[in-house]
Amino acid sequence: MEGLAHQIIAGIATGGIYAAVALALVMIYQATHHVNFAQGEMATLSTFIALSIIQAGVPYWLAFLATIIVSFVIGVVVERVLMRPVQNAPVLTHVGVFIGLLLIIGNGTGWIFGYTTKAFPSPFSSEQPLLGGLVSAHELGSTAVTLGVLVLVYLFFRHTSLGLAMRAAAYNPRSARLVGVRVGWMLALGWGLAAAIGAVAGMMVAPVVFLDPNMMLGILLYAFAGALLGGIDNPAGAVIGGFAVGVLENLAGAYVVGTELKLTVALAIIIGVLVVKPSGLFGRVVTSRV
Amino acid sequence: MPMLLEAKGLRAGYGPTHVLHGLDFLVEDGGVTALLGANGAGKTTTLRAVCGMVKTEGEILLGGENIAGWATEDIARRGLAHVPDGRGTFMELTVEENFRLGAYVRRDREVQADFERMWAWFPRLRQRWKQQAGTLSGGEQQMLAIARALLLRPRLLLLDEPSFGLAPLIVQEIFGIMRRIRAESGVGILLVEQNANLALELADRAYLLETGRIVVSGPAAEIREDEAIRRSYLGY
Numbered sequence: 001m002e003g004l005a006h007q008i009i010a011g012i013a014t015g016g017i018y019a020a021v022a023l024a025l026v027m028i029y030q031a032t033h034h035v036n037f038a039q040g041e042m043a044t045l046s047t048f049i050a051l052s053i054i055q056a057g058v059p060y061w062l063a064f065l066a067t068i069i070v071s072f073v074i075g076v077v078v079e080r081v082l083m084r085p086v087q088n089a090p091v092l093t094h095v096g097v098f099i100g101l102l103l104i105i106g107n108g109t110g111w112i113f114g115y116t117t118k119a120f121p122s123p124f125s126s127e128q129p130l131l132g133g134l135v136s137a138h139e140l141g142s143t144a145v146t147l148g149v150l151v152l153v154y155l156f157f158r159h160t161s162l163g164l165a166m167r168a169a170a171y172n173p174r175s176a177r178l179v180g181v182r183v184g185w186m187l188a189l190g191w192g193l194a195a196a197i198g199a200v201a202g203m204m205v206a207p208v209v210f211l212d213p214n215m216m217l218g219i220l221l222y223a224f225a226g227a228l229l230g231g232i233d234n235p236a237g238a239v240i241g242g243f244a245v246g247v248l249e250n251l252a253g254a255y256v257v258g259t260e261l262k263l264t265v266a267l268a269i270i271i272g273v274l275v276v277k278p279s280g281l282f283g284r285v286v287t288s289r290v
Numbered sequence: 291m292p293m294l295l296e297a298k299g300l301r302a303g304y305g306p307t308h309v310l311h312g313l314d315f316l317v318e319d320g321g322v323t324a325l326l327g328a329n330g331a332g333k334t335t336t337l338r339a340v341c342g343m344v345k346t347e348g349e350i351l352l353g354g355e356n357i358a359g360w361a362t363e364d365i366a367r368r369g370l371a372h373v374p375d376g377r378g379t380f381m382e383l384t385v386e387e388n389f390r391l392g393a394y395v396r397r398d399r400e401v402q403a404d405f406e407r408m409w410a411w412f413p414r415l416r417q418r419w420k421q422q423a424g425t426l427s428g429g430e431q432q433m434l435a436i437a438r439a440l441l442l443r444p445r446l447l448l449l450d451e452p453s454f455g456l457a458p459l460i461v462q463e464i465f466g467i468m469r470r471i472r473a474e475s476g477v478g479i480l481l482v483e484q485n486a487n488l489a490l491e492l493a494d495r496a497y498l499l500e501t502g503r504i505v506v507s508g509p510a511a512e513i514r515e516d517e518a519i520r521r522s523y524l525g526y
């Protein structure tokens with residue numbers, strides 16, 4: 001029984017990471033109707049940047065903040081320089097650019113920082129187990145951080161006029177221009193925000209899975225499964241989906257398929273959702289006229 | 291004193307095909323200009339050209355400043371609001387959020403006062419305040435679109451067929467409100483409308499378009515009285 005409780009809690013902790021990455025995917029999907037395959041590699045790059053800053057002797061939380069800012073800027077630049085010229089291009093062009101971005105950032109990261117697996121520090125003193133050994137300090141801390149980020153993003157989109165303008169630009173760019181919203185910049189801001197959220201996820205997951213250039217590959221898959229499960233066009237749904245996938249994955253790994261086959265759970269969810277309910281649990285059903 | 295809006299030799303189209311072949315027209319400060327004509331005459335394209343949604347040639351002077359070739363969002367920021375065909379409301383957002391977006395570029399302190407003015411003109415929108423715009427009736431959505439546009443505090447309002455697809459009673463209500471808006475706000479209006487009778491009642495100047503050219507122009511009252519024009523162009 002205690003084992004089960006522990007698996008669920010650990011699942012929630014990784015689920016928070018998936019939820020954050022799923023949210024980043026959904027944000028860009030809503031604005032562009034494309035899934036950014038490079039979201040994971042961008043987060044890995046951010047985590048390496050964080051490690052370099054920490055190793056330079058900067059206190060953890062300061063490095064954390066600096067990494068978020070740097071990642072935000074990288075996201076904005078990627079949109080302005082790479083995505084903007086192809087914004088009206090056909091779907092395949094986008095897929096090509098995303099795959100190119102994935103390879104370039106992934107290999108670039110390996111080239112600059114090396115391919116050896118590195119330990120990444122956790123800001124939460126991790127030795128003493130809490131709640132009678134049910135949960136580690138890092139699990140608790142990283143869940144709090146990802147939840148904090150999700151709440152902040154929610155408040156930003158709900159209650160600020162910039163957040164409202166970003167939603168308007170994503171839903172209806174033509175009308176957004178008519179009220180004076182600079183739609184192109186809203187898109188760039190969205191990329192920046194997604195990159196920043198991904199950076200937080202990377203920094204929170206790295207102490208658990210260790211840091212190497214392919215760190216986010218599996219996580220992106222889980223996050224994508226979560227986003228699909230919740231509904232790829234629904235941010236709240238994607239977050240719930242991310243948490244659900246985290247718990248499911250952990251339980252399946254512990255009791256059903258074993259750790260080696262855990263990643264198949266993500267693929268099974270992706271295929272299952274696409275076959276049974278393509279719009280996800282909370283997504284809108286899209287009907288297109290032919 | 292410059293005209294509120296003056297188009298000179300306005301040409302526009304989609305891709306290589308031209309839809310407008312050199313239009314000249316005016317909107318006076320606080321005046322209402324109606325663009326009339328059959329389907330496909332180029333009325334909607336004219337509005338799109340004025341707010342930078344299609345490629346144009348020629349001059350478009352807003353308060354004496356040539357805005358031809360500007361981006362739509364910059365034109366909006368100069369005080370030009372457009373209620374496009376299909377209304378251009380944000381269906382996924384609430385009425386309140388649509389209001390807030392309408393006033394998005396404004397930094398003055400009178401936004402709340404303008405909200406209250408809109409509630410007075412469109413009481414139904416206040417009742418639907420927290421509702422998603424997509425759940426509103428067609429008439430309410432048209433009202434929301436007009437309110438959203440007016441919240442920009444525009445100098446010039448472009449309206450593309452505000453009566454389209456609405457029941458006659460709702461059309462009467464909307465035109466009643468528009469007469470009030472005209473009297474109380476001093477905003478200039480460029481109106482495209484299929485219902486020529488209604489449009490000419492509200493307008494003080496009118497242009498008749500035929501396949502991208504202006505064939506008749508003059509004071510609205512004269513066009514309304516001219517039997518020959520009415521019969522051959524307006525069909526009533």
